[in-house]
Amino acid sequence: MEVGVQIVGIILRLLNFLLAPLFWFRARDHRRLPPVTNPVLLKSAAELAEAIRNGEITSEKLVTIYIERVKEVNPYINAVVDERYRAATEDAKAVDRQIEEAKKNGTFEDLVKAKPLLGVPFTVKESCSLAGLSNSVGCLENAGRRATTDGGVVSLVKKAGAIPLLVSNTPELCLGWETTNLLRGTTNNPYCLNRTPGGSSGGEAALLSSAASALSVSSDIAGSIRLPAAFCGVFGHKPTPGLMCDRPYRAALLSSAASALSVSSDIAGSIRLPAAFCGVFGHKPTPGIISIEGHIPTLSDENFPKFLTVGPMTRRADDLKLLMNIMAGEHNHLNLDVPVDMKDVKVHYMFEATDSVALLKVESCINDAIRNAVAYLEKDCGCTVSEEKFKDLEDSVEISVSVFFSMKDIPNLLQDPANPKRDKSLIVELIKYMFGGGSRSLQGLSFSVINRSHLFIPDSRRGYYNGKANKLREHMQKVLGDNGVFIYPVFISQAHHHNQVFLKASGVMYTMAFNILGMPATTVPMGLYKGLPVGVQVIAAPNQDRLCLAVAKQLEIGFGGWKPPQ
Numbered sequence: 001m002e003v004g005v006q007i008v009g010i011i012l013r014l015l016n017f018l019l020a021p022l023f024w025f026r027a028r029d030h031r032r033l034p035p036v037t038n039p040v041l042l043k044s045a046a047e048l049a050e051a052i053r054n055g056e057i058t059s060e061k062l063v064t065i066y067i068e069r070v071k072e073v074n075p076y077i078n079a080v081v082d083e084r085y086r087a088a089t090e091d092a093k094a095v096d097r098q099i100e101e102a103k104k105n106g107t108f109e110d111l112v113k114a115k116p117l118l119g120v121p122f123t124v125k126e127s128c129s130l131a132g133l134s135n136s137v138g139c140l141e142n143a144g145r146r147a148t149t150d151g152g153v154v155s156l157v158k159k160a161g162a163i164p165l166l167v168s169n170t171p172e173l174c175l176g177w178e179t180t181n182l183l184r185g186t187t188n189n190p191y192c193l194n195r196t197p198g199g200s201s202g203g204e205a206a207l208l209s210s211a212a213s214a215l216s217v218s219s220d221i222a223g224s225i226r227l228p229a230a231f232c233g234v235f236g237h238k239p240t241p242g243l244m245c246d247r248p249y250r251a252a253l254l255s256s257a258a259s260a261l262s263v264s265s266d267i268a269g270s271i272r273l274p275a276a277f278c279g280v281f282g283h284k285p286t287p288g289i290i291s292i293e294g295h296i297p298t299l300s301d302e303n304f305p306k307f308l309t310v311g312p313m314t315r316r317a318d319d320l321k322l323l324m325n326i327m328a329g330e331h332n333h334l335n336l337d338v339p340v341d342m343k344d345v346k347v348h349y350m351f352e353a354t355d356s357v358a359l360l361k362v363e364s365c366i367n368d369a370i371r372n373a374v375a376y377l378e379k380d381c382g383c384t385v386s387e388e389k390f391k392d393l394e395d396s397v398e399i400s401v402s403v404f405f406s407m408k409d410i411p412n413l414l415q416d417p418a419n420p421k422r423d424k425s426l427i428v429e430l431i432k433y434m435f436g437g438g439s440r441s442l443q444g445l446s447f448s449v450i451n452r453s454h455l456f457i458p459d460s461r462r463g464y465y466n467g468k469a470n471k472l473r474e475h476m477q478k479v480l481g482d483n484g485v486f487i488y489p490v491f492i493s494q495a496h497h498h499n500q501v502f503l504k505a506s507g508v509m510y511t512m513a514f515n516i517l518g519m520p521a522t523t524v525p526m527g528l529y530k531g532l533p534v535g536v537q538v539i540a541a542p543n544q545d546r547l548c549l550a551v552a553k554q555l556e557i558g559f560g561g562w563k564p565p566q
Contacts, residue, residue, distance in 0.1 A: 001356055002532060004456025005397050009358035009506055016360065016503035023497035027194035033210060033565045034072050041067055041211040042564075045120050045323070046213060049161075052068060052099070052119040053112050059092035059099075059119030063163060066212065068388065070165065073210040077188045079179075079203040081126050082134035083166040088121065091163045095119040115161030117326065122157060123213040125204050126167040127174050128310060129294035130154055137296045138181030138437050140170040151294030153310045153327050156201035160326045162215065173297050173411055174219070176443030177227055177508055178501045179203055186498060190565040191532050195495040196199070198228035205232035205315055207272045211564060215323055219295055223490070225311050225510025226537060229523035231495035233422035233533030234562050235552055236313040236523040237320050238514070239290050239327075240334070240542045241306045265429065285310055289334065301407040307515045315562040317553040320522070321559045324545065334543060340550035342381040347551075348388035348479065349374050349487040353396050353438075363493045369526040369534045371486055376558045388479065388486070392472040396509035399472070401455050402465035405514045410451055410453045413444045426452075431534025446502060475516045480489040485551050487536055490523050494532040514539055522548040522554045528563050 024463035036042060040057065051057045067085045072403030074080045095118060098166040102108040112118060124130045127137045129151035158164065172181045179202025180186040187202045190210040197206040201218035203230030208216055210500065218225045220238040290310045292565040298304065313325035321336050328334065351367045375384040390401075414423045429445055440448075454462070478488060492507035514537075521539045524535045528534065538555075540547040555561075 003535045006358040012496030012503050029193040037213045045214040045319045049121050059095040063092040063121050068531050070212045075214050077206045079187050079206045082496040087164050088165050118161030120213040121163050121165050122162045123452050125218045127296045133167045157222045171199045172441045172444040175447040176202035189495045196229040200224040208234045219310045219314050221308040226511045227521040230490035230535030233525040237311050238521045239309045239311050240520040242520045309328050317556040321549050333547050336546050346484040347377050347383045347385040354394035360492050362489050364398050365529040367487050369371045396513040398465045399469045400512040413448045477541045486539040490537045520545040522552045524552045
């Protein structure tokens with residue numbers, strides 16, 4: 001481990017120990033999320049679509065139920081940026097008329113085949129672009145900006161018949177692992193309002209775990225799907241990158257049961273972390289299969305489409321596959337519908353990336369979740385299991401920082417808009433932030449520090465870590481092959497208190513490394529510990545997303561999946 005990284009890690013670890021009582025003292029919001037009283041909100045997106053097709057419920061009624069739930073929980077979680085409730089209700093009425101007409105003229109079967117999500121409401125991470133709604137992505141200078149077109153994936157989900165309700169909160173330009181910004185404020189975790197749902201897809205994860213969303217379209221470049229999924233107790237999947245990227249360079253609702261579908265993105269765990277923190281499912285797909293068209297921010301660097309993936313977050317494991325098939329469109333090479341024989345699956349696992357004293361340790365409840373998952377897969381599913389030591393993962397911080405920050409056109413958040421050739425003073429901006437007059441969030445300023453310092457990794461060593469990333473990628477792909485998965489922590493802890501992310505930042509190496517390595521990964525909720533979700537990450541070789549989803553389904557059967565906030 002680099003000396004600079006060790007020094008930073010030790011300082012943060014010491015500060016975390018000293019300041020922990022302060023975070024507990026500041027946790028003064030003792031409100032509880034309103035309970036779910038309508039059983040319709042507990043159904044999967046697939047079940048809701050079937051209920052609409054069978055005439056058990058109208059789309060108008062379903063959309064109304066979800067809108068009411070969003071309005072009920074949003075004062076607690078602060079996840080909604082902009083909404084289209086009236087337009088969504090009109091869309092739902094049109095769907096009901098369309099179904100009635102199709103049944104009369106004999107085209108109903110063709111209709112439901114073409115539109116598998118007909119009439120089901122969904123929600124969208126603001127950065128993924130929903131035409132007509134806010135597209136500021138938490139950035140003050142973008143205030144008032146609206147998307148003129150739908151993002152590529154949003155368009156596909158709408159084409160499948162789903163009805164968008166709203167766009168949800170993100171950190172400033174998605175550059176953070178806590179969902180807070182100077183435009184919209186801070187999003188809260190449904191299980192404890194004093195804690196974060198993660199980021200950058202924290203708004204989506206909070207809505208999902210609140211039963212205010214059934215499906216989510218999100219994005220992941222460093223855990224942005226997987227971390228929120230873990231913190232919010234839902235499922236999130238980061239897809240495989242690199243097979244297709246059409247026009248790649250164009251520019252906390254599920255857990256609350258206020259959304260049926262959610263569209264998010266994962267650039268460093270932005271799907272996986274909020275999903276983990278909010279107890280829902282989040283999957284970072286294989287990069288390149290799912291379009292990133294319309295995502296904000298976007299970079300011109302050729303590696304950006306390999307790191308950023310748009311993916312799903314859901315409350316039910318089956319909905320991951322449903323949404324993945326739709327998101328991939330005509331570029332779906334993943335054979336997601338081919339059954340997986342669990343007896344052929346080899347399960348590898350690790351409890352921790354490193355035993356270095358410089359970095360915070362993984363909490364015991366997460367190690368217990370990994371241990372329980374592995375035991376269940378071996379005894380109940382017939383999988384072959386083995387503890388695997390991928391030694392180079394101990395350098396995940398150096399590998400992630402060296403590779404990610406070697407990209408061109410990374411946003412310079414200190415650039416002076418009035419004079420683009422000049423940078424603002426970091427110290428001055430920090431002081432202005434402290435007194436309420438800053439133009440950048442604290443996370444945005446922290447990102448600028450990392451972008452400039454590279455955590456004190458010498459330039460002469462960055463090529464070494466790029467090479468190490470390539471060797472680790474080849475080794476892991478060889479070990480996992482076409483029938484192996486790797487079970488690993490999503491983060492070092494359960495959802496932490498607001499702003500504590502700065503002291504626990506090293507934990508992001510558990511998600512960010514797999515954006516760099518280009519491997520699909522799914523966050524799977526494993527129950528609650530002391531009232532907060534605990535999740536694990538299931539990783540596979542590129543293009544083997546189906547293995548992640550199959551294991552997620554089995555773990556849902558064994559451990560119950562999403563648990564509503566109590």
